[in-house]
Amino acid sequence: MTHTVVIGESHWLHRWPVIPVVMLAILIILAVFAPVIAPYDAKLGALEDRHIPPMLFGGDSDHILGTDGLGRDIFSRIVHGAQISILTTAVALGIGGTVGTFLGILSGYFGGWVDELIMRIVDIKYSVPLILIALSLATILGSSIGLLFGLLAFMVWGQFARQVRAEVLSIVKMDYVVAARSAGASPARIMYRHILPGVAGTVAVIGTLQVGAVLLTESSLSFLGAGVPPPTPSWGSMVAEGRLYIDTAWWVSLIPGVFIGLLVVSVTLLGDWIRDHWDPRFK
């Protein structure tokens, strides 16, 4: 079966990456420059300023996006939360991606019992219901950012391992790799020089596709009490915190929810585009 990239009405496809890249850039700038941009302390508020609506909905210019239940400025919490959410996602994907890719390469390259062992571990990982473990750990140890990083990294590494392994399985059959092997190059060298670049595309695509899953899981974990502990803002925990007030102080939940949506949408569209244009064999 041939896989042909659909070009079709090319002007749609060529336009798509512009919007997601711009959105992503804005969000990253907000995150990076948060300490400078944020007008208030994201962790401290005054109780008297509780639940002020956003500026255009009855509030004032002091708090353009309004305040939350403890009087904290939402805009400040959004930009700091961008830091946390993006950091969490990056660390989770970074750790999970690195570990997963590494194991995937080992697995695909060496085959045999190494492959068996690693794939069985991946199976075990897939069989364990992450969320229940997360809740139990949070109950015992108390929720913390470190725990969250660990859990999210644990969530994603399997996908990397499996896909990278599949990719490596076809790369090792390529002529240049066979040649290098028979020439006596060390496995480490081969993996570094030939295989790693080959899987880079796959890894990038998987990474972008997992961003949404990681962000939403973080959000669900916050809802259930196992996410980023207060008072540190994360978009997920902000949505969870405002859930009692959905029809009264609706902005507390809605605004971070919109930002989650924006981030996930832009990264997903970007990932789609990367896949469509860069790695046509990817399915």
Next chain:
Amino acid sequence: MSGKVRPVLLILAIIVILTLLNACSTTDGKSASSFASPAATDSPVSAITSAADISSIAEIPPALVTREFTLAASDVSFPAMVPSQLPAAPGGFIRRWGVYETAMVWAVDKPELENRLITGWEMDPDGLGWILELKQGVQFHGGWGEMTAEDFVWSFENEIKEGSIHSGIGLARANEASATAIDKYMVSVRLTRPNSFFFNAFFSNGAGASMKIFSKKRIETLGIDDAFLDLSGGTGPFVFKKWAQGEEVILESFGGYHGTPSQVTTVHILEIKETATQIAALKSGQVDASLVPAPLAKDLAKEPHLGTRSFGIPGSQRLYPQGQFCMETTLSGESLDPYPRPGYDPSKPWVGECGNPVSQENARLVRLAMSMAIDRQSIVDNLLGGFGRPSYLPEVLPPLLDTVWQDKWLIPYDVGAAKILLAEAGYPDGFDALVRITTGSHPLEIEMGQAVAQFLQALGGDIRTEVLTYSGNRPSVVARERSDLWFRSSSAGTAEPPELTQLRRNPENAFNPGLEIEEPLAIIRQMDTLMSEDQLNRIREQLYDAFRHNQWIIPVVLADQILGVNTDKILEWKMTTGSGYLGDFQNIKFK
């Protein structure tokens, strides 16, 4: 490609499997987890059979229309219908919901005790006991016969015997309490030491240790294991019709009730954990009543068919500066093991070194400073929407507070003065601390805990917070391992001051929320049944002075409970002053 057909087959296979699973597992609630009431006969029947219709015992007068009432609750625990197996929480349910009863109850209109299962009582002249006269003609649910002194004595003994997990045993054992049946309807209860808490604790409906009367015959016939799950055997205006753990409870009014019959014939209590969903259910009319978090009360009251009101006894929200473990022995001299306690940490600013007066004084100043840094009125006004008031003593009995309250116990909100105290104590730049917030008690607990942490932040250090379920936190507290600041909330209070509740549970040493301090225990030790109200109040004043001076426990606020009801349906609902929690469905009057 043959592969075309198989994928479709596989999806069909999945659908078929799921359909089969679905079909053969369809039940309508008569599953093993729900308990059923016994069939309506005179002879006792063992439970967990079909949910038989009990209308023949109920004897509903034909003129009365079936009046149903639905309530949303955030936790429907389990029945454990044997006194020795009944810890405080579910025991509270079966008492408040009118299935099991106590000897006396706090009245609805005034904070006074009224007779319920007794017709009168007398204290023995030496102050070491009471004679209780039981009401005659009280029938147990399920045909287990009439309540007599035998049942009373049996319930008492079962509650305090070896192996019981009932929360009254500490008090009973410390005073070597015993009960005897003098006559068919007369009981004598004796102590070896006078104790002013005993009577209220056991014989009123105001505390977790309150004694409910069980049918001796029922438990002896069924055996403890079956009786544990059997739903019959109470004396109250309602009978359990169904109990599906974690889902719902159904109560039906008991026609043979010895008191005023209830206007409500059926009560559905639905467990809805998520507060937002509870409120939605109230708004949509799926439930007729629910507790409402304070910030939503005003908004809810705007709906035409809903009304809100505060009720019951407000819940006490407080901060425990844990780690104050300086008691080496109990009050009576028994050594405590292990000592020093694992959680004893003199480096914590609010703990100090045991036996070192300078260090202890500094620790006191730190606790006082923390207390003065909390703007209690702001929490009441802004977080609680005015539904509550600042708390200055770990004390929630309003009538008692009214008559004995003195302004000297006020704690000013003064961050400047607090910082001076801190500097004196050796912490001019404040200190770092962890505030642990436990969940499961109050919908606003995390917000209140964070507000407190926010206020403490003004003292200069770095205050972190941690959120944990209450049950996740409890093992380490029981093991005396903790030395952080624990923000503890309660949704409702009892007629008993909560810290006195702690104390009377174990007057020898425990003051369990992470501290063990001798001074307040010693003061309370002085109280006994032979004292006049004046004498008791003088000792109370001593106690409150000590608490105010030392801030062993830092009170924060009293938060009102707010009830939201469907005002189209419900006219009136009076609740006992003795218990802060929802119950007393028999007092509901419909429109």
Next chain:
Amino acid sequence: MRFLVGRIIAGIVTLLVVTMLVFGLSRINGDPRSLLISEDTTIDVWDELGREMGLDQPVYRQYLIYVGNLFRGDLGDSTLQRKPVTEILWSRIPNTVRLAFASFLFALLLGIPLGVLSAVKHGRWWDRGIRAFAVLGQALPVFWISLLLIYVFSVGLRWVPVSGNAGWTSIILPTIALGWFGAAGQVRILRSSMLDVLNSEYVRFARAKGLPSRTVIWKHAFHNALIGPITFAALTLAGMVTGSIVVETVFAWPGLGLLAIQAVNNSDYPILQGLILLVTLVYLIVNLMVDILYLIVDPRIRSSD
């Protein structure tokens, strides 16, 4: 066959690893007795309860006893309810199965037609609208969607009850909330598979031969496009565990997810252990089925295994 045996052994190892994990977790949390009795009980009550609960043995022996019981189908008793865990799980399974089933169907019934439609009407308004729904559907937190659904349909429109299991209408909103993500995912995956296939040589050839559009789409393109969606469907089934915990909590739906939350809040470890074991078992079975499917469908993998 060797493959199957290997998988089954791996499955058993997985289950044991998982039991060890959860067993360890409960021991880290502290003594379960502290949750049952008040702190002031005398030491002999404490010891007595410990003997009853088997806590006086060293940890490894407790674990071995636990595993031994597992093989006899005994998952222990709930610390809170004093009833066998198996009984409690059994009573909650039907509700979760019904919800999973309904959401699975919802995801397929909504996702597949929309995915096909989107691919066929590629580039036009239909496509853009459906893609927007799909991307959005995978970008919003589940509990948020759930609460929104409640506020719009139960409180606002009064069409369905808010929560619980009170009649056939109660399952509608939870189904939508839980199946939404799956539906959105199906749309995207099916759309992309379909597009690939529609532009393939094979299909162009069929079109050129003059076959009617409908035949081309359904008889040829659709079947070939199904691999991705099938895998996705099987995986979403397994992945519904997370979603169902959240959805069941918000809707007070009395299934396994809500039971999990209750068990965590009450530190009821026997139930938690039993639940995790059960879910792990389900995952293992589903993964096995997917692997078998791959084997059947793609002989190339079989030979290289």
